[in-house]
């Protein structure tokens with residue numbers, strides 16, 4: 001027999017209680033994994049998509065919570081281009097729609113001739129030429145879902161389109177996006193003369209400090225617009241802040257509940273076993289070893305809960321991504337470093353939740369413990 | 374650390390004006406007790422129920438803290454819980470009247486518990502446990518949980534457990550109190566053999582006259598005080 005045999009025996013002696021406690025931790029971990037992955041997934045696929053196309057500064061209308069509702073007059077593009085160090089500026093109109101089967105798609109409009117088109121690498125077909133306003137580029141995954149290839153024709157919202165090319169697989173956004181000339185999209189969704197965002201491409205790769213200075217200047221000239229460095233888009237955007245806020249508070253709540261469950265279980269088990277703890281002390285187990293025993297019981301529960309929660313969380317996340325039809329926008333795999341972080345938090349919670357019960361177990365003189373029934 | 378006994382003038386255990394009060398002094402379980410126990414002795418603590426025997430035994434084992442007074446073990450004065458625990462791990466064995474064992478562990482595992490932290494080798498812990506199971510005639514019960522054992526078996530197991538770390542002192546609180554006379558006899562025979570064959574110092578709390586008669590020294594306790602020490606009687610000299 002080893003030291004760990006005893007905590008394991010104690011836990012398996014009350015299987016239902018141990019299992020429920022473990023489940024409490026597992027649910028907290030799973031909730032944390034799911035919510036955080038959702039919000040982080042959106043953020044990251046977005047940043048990645050922006051970086052891929054060489055956007056250094058991303059511009060939206062100030063104070064919009066939903067980016068798709070941002071409206072900026074198309075003419076502002078020319079003024080933005082005048083700012084020092086700016087190589088190119090492209091307005092972009094984005095719209096979220098769905099195919100007839102309900103699969104959500106991201107529809108993006110770019111002006112013909114914009115540098116953004118050149119950031120798409122095609123697996124087949126070609127880019128639309130000047131005047132080809134009914135030509136679209138389709139993301140790789142979407143082309144498979146719609147069973148379309150270059151040259152095929154199809155209808156969207158009562159408009160007739162021809163597939164000009166298929167984009168090579170890349171970020172999830174690009175995989176499921178449909179890109180078409182700006183005027184066409186403006187017409188389809190009745191938003192003539194406006195774009196949702198501007199992508200600013202700088203002359204040379206400037207350091208973040210220099211970009212920040214430029215942004216300060218731009219803010220003064222365009223008080224109605226919000227300027228974000230690509231890397232901090234997630235942090236500065238209100239939609240993302242909202243998502244992150246929800247993810248954070250849900251996870252915290254789940255962890256607090258798990259902590260209370262853990263405390264309750266271990267206090268109960270320490271109280272019930274007061275006499276046994278007295279016996280351990282009577283046969284020479286010092287306060288340190290008894291403390292370690294209770295801490296280990298909490299640690300085992302937390303570790304089991306964390307592992308179960310990681311499994312549950314990543315499956316739940318995968319399921320949500322697929323059921324919710326958001327596989328177009330986020331990667332269904334949970335990041336490993338998030339898993340480690342959350343599992344670590346769960347373990348810490350387990351130890352914290354067993355600390356006070358353990359303290360109670362060693363606070364008494366053994367005779368006092370032995371007197372309990 | 375321990376000095377060879379020939380050079381050691383200190384008794385194995387010494388209590389000096391030890392008192393233990395409960396309920397803010399309203400209950401005086403042990404009252405100003407002076408006592409020395411030498412290595413190798415077999416001492417019976419005798420007295421009516423409520424006279425303070427258990428409390429005294431607990432004080433001797435360091436599982437109870439004295440309200441006033443001082444206690445030395447092998448010339449050293451352990452104060453803290455942890456220091457006493459270390460002594461119980463290696464030098465002092467304890468046996469209670471009942472419910473001595475951990476219910477989730479089997480007989481052999483119960484014997485191994487005190488060796489965790491004392492004997493590093495898991496294999497040697499197991500060997501020693503089996504050795505003691507043999508000694509108390511319970512090898513065939515090694516895999517049984519306390520619930521599956523008889524009262525007599527449980528007490529023999531508790532005594533075996535008190536011996537696993539080869540203590541110099543074993544303290545037993547009414548070890549036969551819950552047993553029928555046949556089982557009580559077996560337990561007492563076992564305790565005597567510990568004292569006579571292994572030379573372990575033995576202190577047994579009992580209110581059974583027969584058992585008390587087995588001991589070479591009897592301490593009579595009443596109202597928390599030592600009223601008679603048989604070693605003070607003339608026939609002892």
Ligand SMILES: Nc1ncnc2c1ncn2[C@@H]1O[C@H](COP(=O)(O)OP(=O)(O)O)[C@@H](O)[C@H]1O
Nearest residue numbers: 395396400402421422423424425426427428429
């Ligand atoms: N924890 C305690 N709180 C209050 N009174 C106690 C406590 N322990 C023992 N006593 C009292 O101290 C006296 C001696 O008890 P004890 O040492 O158990 O006697 P014995 O073992 O001789 O029966 C009794 O009156 C008992 O009620």
Ligand SMILES: [Mg+2]
Nearest residue numbers: 426427428546
């Ligand atoms: Mg008693």
